[in-house]
Amino acid sequence: GQSLEQPSEVTAVEGAIVQINCTYQTSGFYGLSWYQQHDGGAPTFLSYNGLDGLEETGRFSSFLSRSDSYGYLLLQELQMKDSASYFCAVNIRMNRDDKIIFGKGTRLHILP
């Protein structure tokens, strides 16, 4: 079956760096995506990794290791507005159809 694991909650201090890990077990994997969702809001796309390595977009970076079935989202210079839930999602291909499966999400708490 398909499974994704990410921590349910993480707490960090404003201005610090935090890493949210995601491990997965899937077949047909071809990429890992990250989404952010604020309370009462809709998920918004943050990043995508199709190849091993680090992708950087401003304060946010995402990493993928396909051999370890592992990825992470790195948030630097944390701001209070970064308080949200972060979802990893695996992109898979089954029977020539592309699908996406979301993790349960990690609630990030930022302390002043």
Added chain:
Amino acid sequence: ETGVTQTPRHLVMGMTNKKSLKCEQHLGHNAMYWYKQSAKKPLELMFVYNFKEQTENNSVPSRFSPECPNSSHLFLHLHTLQPEDSALYLCASSQDTRDQFFGPGTRLTVL
């Protein structure tokens, strides 16, 4: 209007009612999705449409009935729902699955 819009934003209905959720995307995407988001559960993919053709139905009960009249519009028809169907229903669109644009969602409460 830009992006993905959903109406209504909030809906309260009884178990015997029939209602419909509407989603519209203004991004020129060819795929549209319905998701269910319940508290403390992952986003659950319900239906996928590619070029107006349904390509996925994730064992969703028949009391949920999707309709995709064209690549910009998606409906979710609801009838004889149960209280456990209360959730946030999210619509999304994409050109490829890795980058999905979500609407604001409809908060559904079934009494």
